[in-house]
Amino acid sequence: MTDFEAIHEIKQLKYRYTRAFDTKDWDLFASCFAPDATGAYGGLDFDNVDDLLAYMRKNAREGMYSMHQVHHPEIEVDGDTATGTWYLQDKVMIPKLKFVMEGTALYADRYRRTDDGWKIAHTGYTRIWENSWSTEDVPSWQIK
Amino acid sequence: MTDFEAIHEIKQLKYRYTRAFDTKDWDLFASCFAPDATGAYGGLDFDNVDDLLAYMRKNAREGMYSMHQVHHPEIEVDGDTATGTWYLQDKVMIPKLKFVMEGTALYADRYRRTDDGWKIAHTGYTRIWENSWSTEDVPSWQIK
């Protein structure tokens, strides 16, 4: 039978992770990872969680607007470990640089059950496509 | 244990609510609310459901195209009440005004179990960001 309880908790974890990133809540973001977690974001690799967290804090600053929404969970639970495929849609906008990016990717995550609930053991995605354009071409474009 | 039956019904309610809005099915939309429901849409507040419904009917007319898709349900059930966090992506387009808007927000809802199923007791969201532009800058833009 499908372990709905574990799948539910893993979904909540993943939702917390993207919500924390997009609202720049770095303590909540950090709490989603296992201490030895790794990351691989379409060519941007992290072999330890401290580097991953430091990178995100540094690059996702004031003036960067983002959206990371994850869909289509395909989660397989095997005891205290699990894998998850998700279909990401993301946007990143940096008005100061007139930069707008939009893309999709397939996440391939690994999760681990700990005394403190399910945590991300590895997160990574492969881009399907990514487009970008400059708001210089659309002078009326504005964001708040 | 997680009350999957209640969470399922609350999700169905929320999906019906957005589907009703985007297809302008106002009777279905009205049926989603408790009689004493309130709303708070990023600064646009309603202290009673009649005003909320009247506003929506008036403003979401022919000639306005919209999308309200809600993701990442984080629903907590406590007996006959529940809270729900959702991650909205919305678009509103009014060709006549050359207006295109796109945004994201976090919903913070409250639900109540009634004899007629779960209903929205309060719905409201806080914007993460919202952008807009004029199709005057993209003359080929068209919608049907």
Next chain:
Amino acid sequence: MTDFEAIHEIKQLKYRYTRAFDTKDWDLFASCFAPDATGAYGGLDFDNVDDLLAYMRKNAREGMYSMHQVHHPEIEVDGDTATGTWYLQDKVMIPKLKFVMEGTALYADRYRRTDDGWKIAHTGYTRIWENSWSTEDVPSWQIK
């Protein structure tokens, strides 16, 4: 009681179907359909699955970038058959033709339980809206 196991399997099927399309994995895509499946994509009808598959393989080629994400599942299971409403957001981009399309639709699917798991018996959608524009108006637009 809600048949969560069947709903779960139908969701996994639908996610596989869109993932297969957007990654152009045509064997996986074909495996999602019952042998006698039919399709009705907003005016584009297929009365047999061979025609449907041939059409998709021919039109979704190299140089076409797509996103098909399905949300808000409203699935009703009745023994070995089921119906499903989904809220689609899709994008199609063909850089060579400077073509960008984005839209939403409501899927009305039928599913059937087989010895090989749940399969799509009929899939079809009704558009809510669809917009398009030419990247000629946004010269900086690029995709990879």
